[in-house]
Amino acid sequence: MHDSTLPSIPRDYVPMLLVPALMLAMLPLVGSMPTWVTLTVAGLAMGMMIFIMSSGLTLVFGLMDVLNFGHGAFVSVGAFAATIVLVPMQGWMEADSLGMNLGALGLAIAMAMAVTAVLGWVFERVIIMPVYGQHLKQILITMGGMIVVEQLIHVVWGADHKPMPLPTALRGAILLGDAAIEKYRLLAVAVGVLVFIVLTLVLNRTKLGLLIRAGVENGEMVEALGYRIRRLFVAVFAAGSALAGLGGVMWGLYKETLTASMGGEVMVMVFITIIIGGLGSVGGSFIGALLMALTANYAGFLAPKLALVSHIVLMIAILLWRPAGLSRK
Amino acid sequence: MTDALLKLSGVHTHIGEYHILQGVDLAVPRGGLAVLLGRNGAGKTTTLRTIMGLWHASAGKVEFNGRDISKLRTPDIAQAGIAYVPESMAVFSDLTVRENLYLAARSGPMDTARLEWIFSFFPALKKFWNYPAGDLSGGQKQMVAIARAIIEPRELLLIDEPTKGLAPAIIQSLADAIRQLKGQTTVLLVEQNFNFVRQLGDTVAVMDDGRIVHHGSMAELAADRALQERLLGLALDSHQ
Numbered sequence: 001m002h003d004s005t006l007p008s009i010p011r012d013y014v015p016m017l018l019v020p021a022l023m024l025a026m027l028p029l030v031g032s033m034p035t036w037v038t039l040t041v042a043g044l045a046m047g048m049m050i051f052i053m054s055s056g057l058t059l060v061f062g063l064m065d066v067l068n069f070g071h072g073a074f075v076s077v078g079a080f081a082a083t084i085v086l087v088p089m090q091g092w093m094e095a096d097s098l099g100m101n102l103g104a105l106g107l108a109i110a111m112a113m114a115v116t117a118v119l120g121w122v123f124e125r126v127i128i129m130p131v132y133g134q135h136l137k138q139i140l141i142t143m144g145g146m147i148v149v150e151q152l153i154h155v156v157w158g159a160d161h162k163p164m165p166l167p168t169a170l171r172g173a174i175l176l177g178d179a180a181i182e183k184y185r186l187l188a189v190a191v192g193v194l195v196f197i198v199l200t201l202v203l204n205r206t207k208l209g210l211l212i213r214a215g216v217e218n219g220e221m222v223e224a225l226g227y228r229i230r231r232l233f234v235a236v237f238a239a240g241s242a243l244a245g246l247g248g249v250m251w252g253l254y255k256e257t258l259t260a261s262m263g264g265e266v267m268v269m270v271f272i273t274i275i276i277g278g279l280g281s282v283g284g285s286f287i288g289a290l291l292m293a294l295t296a297n298y299a300g301f302l303a304p305k306l307a308l309v310s311h312i313v314l315m316i317a318i319l320l321w322r323p324a325g326l327s328r329k
Numbered sequence: 330m331t332d333a334l335l336k337l338s339g340v341h342t343h344i345g346e347y348h349i350l351q352g353v354d355l356a357v358p359r360g361g362l363a364v365l366l367g368r369n370g371a372g373k374t375t376t377l378r379t380i381m382g383l384w385h386a387s388a389g390k391v392e393f394n395g396r397d398i399s400k401l402r403t404p405d406i407a408q409a410g411i412a413y414v415p416e417s418m419a420v421f422s423d424l425t426v427r428e429n430l431y432l433a434a435r436s437g438p439m440d441t442a443r444l445e446w447i448f449s450f451f452p453a454l455k456k457f458w459n460y461p462a463g464d465l466s467g468g469q470k471q472m473v474a475i476a477r478a479i480i481e482p483r484e485l486l487l488i489d490e491p492t493k494g495l496a497p498a499i500i501q502s503l504a505d506a507i508r509q510l511k512g513q514t515t516v517l518l519v520e521q522n523f524n525f526v527r528q529l530g531d532t533v534a535v536m537d538d539g540r541i542v543h544h545g546s547m548a549e550l551a552a553d554r555a556l557q558e559r560l561l562g563l564a565l566d567s568h569q
Binding site for chain 2: 102115210211212213216218220221223224225226228229
């Protein structure tokens with residue numbers, strides 16, 4: 001449709017280069033290749049899990065202008081809901097077969113996403129709908145909602161910590177040269193990449209995705225084009241909750257222990273990720289989550305005291321460079 | 330005025346504590362180009378937003394094709410056959426020109442012949458087809474906004490101040506494009522720039538303080554200098 005005399009279509013490559021640039025820059029500082037590989041894979045795995053939990057929230061923020069401080073509740077519920085499948089399928093989880101392990105895990109993830117999608121739908125109807133456009137009330141009522149959900153988890157699953165062991169085939173590490181890489185971290189990276197690819201394809205290649213992106217920018221105009229954005233809101237909220245549920249399962253397996261407050265505990269990282277990435281941007285969240293987790297890992301190795309503030313320092317640096325986040329110049 | 334496609338009767342609109350429209354009576358004849366003129370703050374944009382259901386009328390009736398649409402939601406009003414080009418243009422800047430138009434084509438794939446017709450008066454859209462709409466100039470964004478409204482046939486097209494902030498050369502090409510739309514669809518065009526609309530309009534209504542203070546034919550107003558000065562003195566001063 002356009003000829004060769006036109007200037008090239010502007011693309012913003014700089015944020016995409018930040019992650020590989022950070023990884024390469026840290027190699028000489030870390031000094032040892034096996035240590036660098038281990039730190040990098042661990043950082044990527046942690047980043048992917050944070051991305052999975054953040055991706056739904058950033059869409060909810062961007063599309064619905066809702067400050068959902070209760071997002072962590074879906075992370076916790078997702079992890080606990082997975083046990084509905086994992087407990088009776090303990091035999092599959094402990095079998096010495098990758099297929100049976102992944103089968104049980106797949107069913108657990110499906111259960112977690114279904115439960116959290118329904119919970120998200122109810123949460124939107126009962127808690128969010130009365131406070132659209134009222135940010136202070138949104139913060140208060142969603143935090144209250146999270147407390148209620150956490151207490152309900154205690155009622156349903158008990159107040160004690162619940163073990164969530166890794167399936168047999170995903171325990172231990174593989175050796176890559178002298179570098180030890182935990183198998184589960186490779187799975188976390190694979191799931192994160194898969195979620196990113198699916199979301200990117202949906203957002204860029206389907207009309208639904210275009211509507212979501214357009215709605216993030218100007219919901220009123222989407223309605224003026226004849227689309228019911230309320231239905232889109234509810235669907236996105238439910239999908240975002242389901243992604244948090246998936247993140248909860250991954251995070252629970254990573255920690256191997258479940259608590260009702262586990263979702264609330266990761267919310268600081270989730271919020272920093274979506275602020276760094278730019279509200280409403282899935283791609284921005286992806287890069288932001290990876291940057292944050294890698295920075296924390298490298299800082300933890302090179303200057304452990306600095307690791308305590310690495311998230312905040314990274315956020316300040318990025319917002320000074322791009323005040324609206326990585327996705328917006 | 331016997332065959333009005335759109336009819337507003339005694340429409341009042343409040344925005345918060347402000348009473349903006351104070352009993353607007355307006356008829357848009359089917360197949361014509363009606364112009365709504367008035368100074369800043371007269372209530373022109375509020376009138377269009379009330380028609381689209383973006384702000385709901387607190388009293389009065391908005392009828393489209395004889396059906397009361399004043400209580401309908403915006404998507405239902407759009408689906409009834411009304412397209413809207415807002416003053417802000419509201420192009421989706423993260424989406425390409427193609428994606429902006431693709432979204433507006435609700436009923437399915439874009440009609441190639443209609444697209445070529447649009448390209449015939451907005452050639453820049455073809456040139457920048459795969460470019461993010463946010464990277465276009467103001468005039469090009471206005472072209473996207475209008476093209477989005479006409480990518481599928483709609484019975485009524487509402488256009489809010491399309492010349493605002495645009496260079497004279499762009500304004501002339503917009504006038505040519507809007508002239509092409511005449512006969513294809515009914516248009517209600519809101520403007521402050523009388524020189525722009527005097528060549529386009531069939532009928533004209535003038536607003537002041539949330540009320541229609543004059544309505545009649547454009548030819549009549551264009552020929553009556555005294556009437557223009559009485560009704561539009563400020564607007565004429567700022568655009569001549």
